[in-house]
Amino acid sequence: MKNIILKQFKIILLTAVFIFVTDCGKRDRNPDVLRFAMSADIRGFDPAFATDIRTGKMMTLVYDNLVQFGDNTEVIPGIAYKWNLDETGKIYTFYLEPSAAFHEGSKVTAGDVIFSFQRVLSPEIGSPQSWLFNKIDGAEAYMKGAETFVRGLTKINDSTLVITLNEPFAPFIQYLAMPSASIVNAKHEDSIKEIPAGSGPWILDNWQRDAAISFRKNDNYWGRKPKTEQLSFRILSESLSRMGEFEAGNLDIVDIPDIELTRWKNQKHWDGSVVGKDELNIWYIGMNCSRPPFNDRRLRLAMSLAIDREKILSILLSESGTLAEGPVPPQLMQSLQNDPIPFDPEEAMRLLKSSGYEHGIQTELWVAGGSEMFHVLEAFQYYWSAVGISVTIMRSDWNVFKTAVREGKPDLYYLDWFADYPDGENFLYPLFHSKESMTKRNRYSNPAVDRNIETIQRLRNGKERNDLIKETHRLIKDDAPWVFLWHGRTHTAVHPWIEGYKPKLIFNAERYLEMHHMPL
Amino acid sequence: MIQFALKRIWQSIPVILGVIIITFVLMYIIPGDPVISMVGERFDESRIEELRNELHLNEPLWKQFLVYMGNVIQGDFGRSFITDRPVMEDLLDKLPNTAMLAAAAMFFAVLIGVGIGIISSLRPNTILDRGIMIFALAGISTPVFWLGLMLALFFGVYLQWLPPTGFGGLEYLILPAITLGLRSAAYLARITRASMLDVLNKDYIRTARSKRLPEWKVVLKHALPNAFIPVITVIGTDFGSYLSGAVLTESIFGWPGIGRFALDAILKRDFPVIQGTVLFMAIVFICANLVVDILYGVIDPRIRAERSNHAN
Numbered sequence: 001m002k003n004i005i006l007k008q009f010k011i012i013l014l015t016a017v018f019i020f021v022t023d024c025g026k027r028d029r030n031p032d033v034l035r036f037a038m039s040a041d042i043r044g045f046d047p048a049f050a051t052d053i054r055t056g057k058m059m060t061l062v063y064d065n066l067v068q069f070g071d072n073t074e075v076i077p078g079i080a081y082k083w084n085l086d087e088t089g090k091i092y093t094f095y096l097e098p099s100a101a102f103h104e105g106s107k108v109t110a111g112d113v114i115f116s117f118q119r120v121l122s123p124e125i126g127s128p129q130s131w132l133f134n135k136i137d138g139a140e141a142y143m144k145g146a147e148t149f150v151r152g153l154t155k156i157n158d159s160t161l162v163i164t165l166n167e168p169f170a171p172f173i174q175y176l177a178m179p180s181a182s183i184v185n186a187k188h189e190d191s192i193k194e195i196p197a198g199s200g201p202w203i204l205d206n207w208q209r210d211a212a213i214s215f216r217k218n219d220n221y222w223g224r225k226p227k228t229e230q231l232s233f234r235i236l237s238e239s240l241s242r243m244g245e246f247e248a249g250n251l252d253i254v255d256i257p258d259i260e261l262t263r264w265k266n267q268k269h270w271d272g273s274v275v276g277k278d279e280l281n282i283w284y285i286g287m288n289c290s291r292p293p294f295n296d297r298r299l300r301l302a303m304s305l306a307i308d309r310e311k312i313l314s315i316l317l318s319e320s321g322t323l324a325e326g327p328v329p330p331q332l333m334q335s336l337q338n339d340p341i342p343f344d345p346e347e348a349m350r351l352l353k354s355s356g357y358e359h360g361i362q363t364e365l366w367v368a369g370g371s372e373m374f375h376v377l378e379a380f381q382y383y384w385s386a387v388g389i390s391v392t393i394m395r396s397d398w399n400v401f402k403t404a405v406r407e408g409k410p411d412l413y414y415l416d417w418f419a420d421y422p423d424g425e426n427f428l429y430p431l432f433h434s435k436e437s438m439t440k441r442n443r444y445s446n447p448a449v450d451r452n453i454e455t456i457q458r459l460r461n462g463k464e465r466n467d468l469i470k471e472t473h474r475l476i477k478d479d480a481p482w483v484f485l486w487h488g489r490t491h492t493a494v495h496p497w498i499e500g501y502k503p504k505l506i507f508n509a510e511r512y513l514e515m516h517h518m519p520l
Numbered sequence: 521m522i523q524f525a526l527k528r529i530w531q532s533i534p535v536i537l538g539v540i541i542i543t544f545v546l547m548y549i550i551p552g553d554p555v556i557s558m559v560g561e562r563f564d565e566s567r568i569e570e571l572r573n574e575l576h577l578n579e580p581l582w583k584q585f586l587v588y589m590g591n592v593i594q595g596d597f598g599r600s601f602i603t604d605r606p607v608m609e610d611l612l613d614k615l616p617n618t619a620m621l622a623a624a625a626m627f628f629a630v631l632i633g634v635g636i637g638i639i640s641s642l643r644p645n646t647i648l649d650r651g652i653m654i655f656a657l658a659g660i661s662t663p664v665f666w667l668g669l670m671l672a673l674f675f676g677v678y679l680q681w682l683p684p685t686g687f688g689g690l691e692y693l694i695l696p697a698i699t700l701g702l703r704s705a706a707y708l709a710r711i712t713r714a715s716m717l718d719v720l721n722k723d724y725i726r727t728a729r730s731k732r733l734p735e736w737k738v739v740l741k742h743a744l745p746n747a748f749i750p751v752i753t754v755i756g757t758d759f760g761s762y763l764s765g766a767v768l769t770e771s772i773f774g775w776p777g778i779g780r781f782a783l784d785a786i787l788k789r790d791f792p793v794i795q796g797t798v799l800f801m802a803i804v805f806i807c808a809n810l811v812v813d814i815l816y817g818v819i820d821p822r823i824r825a826e827r828s829n830h831a832n
Binding site: 040043044051052126128129130131193208209210211212234235236237238240241244245247248250396397398399400402403404406420430439440 | 550551552553554556557558559560561562563564565567570571574602603604605610613614669672673676677680683684685686687771772773774775776780781784787788789
């Protein structure tokens with residue numbers, strides 16, 4: 001009798017375990033929730049500290065800006081439904097949307113905008129993003145504590161704001177669309193690191209650190225409302241884990257790592273699910289121009305000529321990009337014919353000889369340890385060794401790498417640059433103006449380039465400015481301070497049940513307003 | 521017993537102090553700059569220096585150390601350079617997650633490892649025994665990273681029996697617990713088998729059998745407790761290391777535990793978090809070892825007696 005009971009108990013237990021286990025993985029898709037994954041957690045919800053892309057993306061969901069980015073390069077109205085710039089190019093007048101309100105219901109006013117911008121400049125806050133507003137008249141004095149308010153920020157009335165710059169500065173209007181220029185509710189500033197105090201289309205629902213962040217639709221949003229009810233972002237540091245979750249149907253959209261791209265493109269099952277997305281970026285090899293051997297332009301050019309970038313892009317990177325001619329991506333320069341430096345190893349050897357390095361050189365290429373592009377770097381090594389340039393690859397973690405680059409230690413380093421805002425100037429000033437390059441990057445300096453960049457910053461958008469961007473781009477290409485590799489194209493896998501997904505050119509243009517599940 | 525525990529706690533103070541000093545010095549020796557992780561790409565160079573001053577990074581090492589020690593004694597591990605959150609708060613947030621994973625992994629390891637170890641010892645040199653030992657060898661040799669991905673792929677993606685990754689209810693715990701616990705299970709199987717084989721040949725087991733006691737009673741009541749000392753050692757050290765975070769398992773399965781927290785802090789040179797985490801890990805490890813030492817005495821009266829003699 002005892003044995004029979006024991007046997008039956010075992011059978012029931014095993015059946016229960018089996019049902020539990022086989023049932024666990026089957027979770028019904030909730031059509032009201034869009035599900036995404038991120039590789040790491042965000043820093044918090046304080047816009048003043050939104051220095052990375054992930055944090056910036058989240059700011060865009062819960063906050064509003066005076067203006068915002070459209071699907072491409074255009075600046076479109078945000079809280080400001082219209083604005084104008086005076087003839088001097090220094091005074092902006094913004095007219096605020098009267099129905100705009102924070103999540104807790106109070107109106108967004110010109111005073112809130114001034115509070116938010118002063119907050120980023122405030123020495124007490126110590127925001128690393130103060131550069132966004134330091135062109136505003138009186139900003140420097142305020143940052144030094146000499147004045148208690150910023151002179152150039154003037155409230156005309158609750159819905160009209162005037163911003164005066166101390167000199168004409170064309171990218172300023174784009175700065176205002178960046179995450180750190182988000183408008184903050186002063187009443188809830190104290191808890192802003194943990195709970196966003198914004199007026200955006202989404203409200204924070206739950207933030208489980210290092211695990212997940214979820215948002216619910218702001219039903220009282222003053223602008224266009226989202227078409228779905230909730231957003232869920234899971235934090236999965238491993239790209240293979242993210243891909244697994246997508247394949248299991250637990251994520252709606254996922255970015256495909258380059259090493260996985262060929263598999264995804266070749267699988268019939270995923271036909272139509274892989275969407276290519278142009279992004280404003282550039283991958284490059286920086287060469288230290290301030291000391292031998294790379295202070296010689298001929299040698300720098302030889303570095304570019306020696307590599308068959310087209311072949312590497314096609315074979316190793318599954319065509320996930322377009323060859324770079326120079327620093328500025330083609331989307332930001334109207335009607336510029338892309339004419340990249342060709343693969344010409346003989347010319348590279350001739351240049352080596354003429355620069356006195358006929359017996360070759362030995363040098364180091366620094367790379368951040370997390371890079372998934374090691375196979376690409378080995379291909380560079382191969383091509384360079386064929387013309388007599390022996391390169392050792394130095395891997396270090398991101399922090400050591402960035403510190404070394406800032407200090408100007410590496411002769412060569414492999415890095416990328418992603419746009420903060422969609423303007424050619426963003427690929428010129430921070431990377432090639434001597435003030436920036438000589439202190440943070442590869443120590444490149446060309447007075448003609450500096451002058452051009454400063455003029456580009458002053459000129460209003462138009463043909464003259466665009467022509468000058470092209471000219472500066474060509475000057476830099478001729479100087480060859482970098483090996484210009486490619487402008488990357490990311491690929492995203494989207495499940496067929498998702499409607500309304502449209503790739504955006506800049507990361508913080510995505511607010512998930514149109515995307516939704518197809519009806520079940 | 522209490523005297524013994526107090527003595528061990530007293531002895532662990534220099535160890536903790538050593539851990540703090542070594543971590544502190546190491547962080548200043550390794551290259552890299554915490555400010556770089558905080559400022560983004562466009563930060564003004566002059567402000568970097570200001571920030572370094574604000575964080576007291578330009579002060580002499582001894583001064584920074586004394587301030588830190590003063591705070592630690594008061595239970596203040598400082599605030600993260602990156603998130604500005606109190607380190608202790610974050611550690612306490614993540615400890616239950618890590619403890620849950622560690623307990624589940626250890627439960628799996630003991631259940632499987634000790635179970636098959638006993639079975640193996642009762643059928644030595646048979647096909648079953650050899651099969652179990654091959655499994656144990658494979659378990660010890662399998663890299664955690666590979667195993668985790670394969671389990672997620674097979675049970676999560678293809679069969680869809682369990683969620684491939686994530687954090688939540690019991691179903692999320694199964695795959696990470698197996699991934700983390702398999703190596704211990706394999707090791708426990710080998711240790712249990714060897715230890716049991718040794719004990720099963722002792723005279724008192726022969727006596728028990730000659731008295732016609734049921735075999736399960738001989739194994740579980742007379743043999744296993746005597747074979748358990750080396751097993752407890754493995755359980756204690758492995759459990760201590762699980763509690764101090766399982767970086768790979770937590771990364772693969774998106775588990776918000778102490779291991780991932782520590783790794784992220786190291787990559788960003790978030791000094792207060794690194795210091796806090798290492799110190800926390802050291803304390804956890806010392807506590808786990810203390811528990812093991814106490815358990816020795818509980819399981820084996822001879823050890824208890826020996827300790828009393830030493831104390832007298």
